[in-house]
Amino acid sequence: MKALHVVTLHTPTHDFGGPTRVALNLCRGLREAGESAALVALGDGFPGVLPRTVDGVPARLFQARHVLPRFEVSGITSPALLAAAPRLLRSADVVHVHLMRDLVTLPVAMMAARMGRPLVLQTHGMIDPTEKRVAKAVDVLGLRWVLGQADAVLHLTGSERELTEAVTAPAPMGPSYRLVNGVAPQPPRPQPRAGRPPTVLYCARVQEGKRPQDFVGAMPTVLAERPEARFVLAGPDTGALAEELLALARSLGVGHALEYAGALDHAGVMERLRSSDVFVLPSVKDAFSVSVLEALSVGLPVVVTRTSGLAPDVAAAGAGRLVDSAPEGPGAAENGARVGRAVLELLDPAAGEAASRAAWRLARDSFTLDAVVETLRGVYATACERVSAAPSPRTRYRRPAGRPPRVP
Structure with missing residues (x-):
């Protein structure tokens, strides 16, 4: 299985933090488990040519364009990435988007849904009800729709799931699954030496x-x-x-x-x-x-x-x-x-x-990465089965209001 992970941004100084780190960890874990996985993101702050691998993970980075600077990371995009997205999406068996209200992950997720690609969304606690006018407009223009079309929506906690569901209400959200973050096992650190300042x-x-x-x-x-x-x-x-x-x-x-x-x-x-x-x-x-x-x-x-x-x-x-x-x-x-x-x-x-x-x-x-990846592989398989059972990509996103039982 080939998984394509889409995240907003990667920089040499890891400015985007958690979502990019989670995406890289999952890609690395999937590859170690024998699957194919790659990262797609904007790149910013790199001198010269953008790297083709990040921490050992194959990556397709596109130079970030700061089109709406006052919105910071939500206001960056790449016309080249959006133009290449259909080809990249067709090459994947499952599309895993680390979703936020932005000009990268949201349009790519919408493309994947309309193309009938198996779509997994992971929100990292970033999608919840808001009173901000621009964010509410984004919800109406596409976020609610894509959450409803997803073949899996991943949450870290029950609270996160409820907040994300509240964004789509009264329409239903796609099937929801819990996936915690994981880390590679490490040997324990040495105990402090006597006399060393803490x-x-x-x-x-x-x-x-x-x-x-x-x-x-x-x-x-x-x-x-x-x-x-x-x-x-x-x-x-x-x-x-x-x-x-x-x-x-x-x-x-x-x-x-x-x-x-x-x-x-x-x-x-x-x-x-x-x-x-x-x-x-x-x-x-x-x-x-x-x-x-x-x-x-x-x-x-x-x-x-x-x-x-x-x-x-x-x-x-x-x-x-x-x-x-x-x-x-x-x-x-x-x-x-x-x-x-x-x-x-x-x-x-x-x-x-x-x-x-x-x-x-x-x-x-x-919280070992191996256990998290095994859970994720099961989610991917279920998402792919869900798409295979749909009559056609054209009707895939015209689902009835009901949805399968949520996996806790």
Whole structure:
């Protein structure tokens, strides 16, 4: 089976983060399982010729054109990609689109549906009801329709499924399946050496939605008890916040303890995870963070908010600590202190070692890429059978209102 994964953007500094990383992981896992898989995306920020492989995955990248700059990643496209899309779609047995409201994945998904190609959509928590006028117009012009025509819609959590269904209501959405994110198994990281200063790591896109300011805000609380601790802020500065965060650390009197490492490649990410003692991601909306999964995979204890998608798994396994987070208003001033207290708990040697073991077991037992890929292969087979049973591509997208039972 040949699977074509379509995602919006790939850059040398991994600015688009999770969706591209998930697409690459799935492609790599499918290829290791004996299937054919390739990536199609926009490329931006590359000097010279765009690469033909990304992390060992065959890739067809098209130069990004910033046609609507104020919409950032939603406002980029490529006429060349859209022109080549029909040929690329016909070459695939199944089309897997990592869908968002944009000028790449949405039009390609609509083409695939109209061509009668088996279509799998994965929304990564990015499709939910909105009051924004432009987004609502996009929903009316095509998003609702393509969600209804999909042969499979993948969700990470029950909440994500309900929010995506609400976008299509009252019309039904295509058959829904749960597919968690997965990571490659890793050997556990070495336990901290005695006398080494502890390191607290944030490694994700540096943007407002991830709340890196709460990571910096935790520093005074931690350093008051562990003055030798060091903090590393890593990730592409997609929100142009890095200088503000460094200035915030200086204003709090803790600038000496903060390093901004910038964007890292995957090998650099894994190296930082292995050399750290606690991982912090204060984001309040991450559906199923790949960064957190990668931290768990090496046995690095995590601090995440209660509203993040992985919070129930982390809590049940004892793989870290959960914190409450106020996204705005007076209560937000306490976010940093809450994160700091959670970090201090995990810097206790006994608690940190227990959480480390639990983190590694959680990733190994519940979130290995092999298990995720096996589930995905089953979804692909069902999607292909669904299309084969349709009378013709012309009638494929004129389905009756009913749909098969949802797979939990």
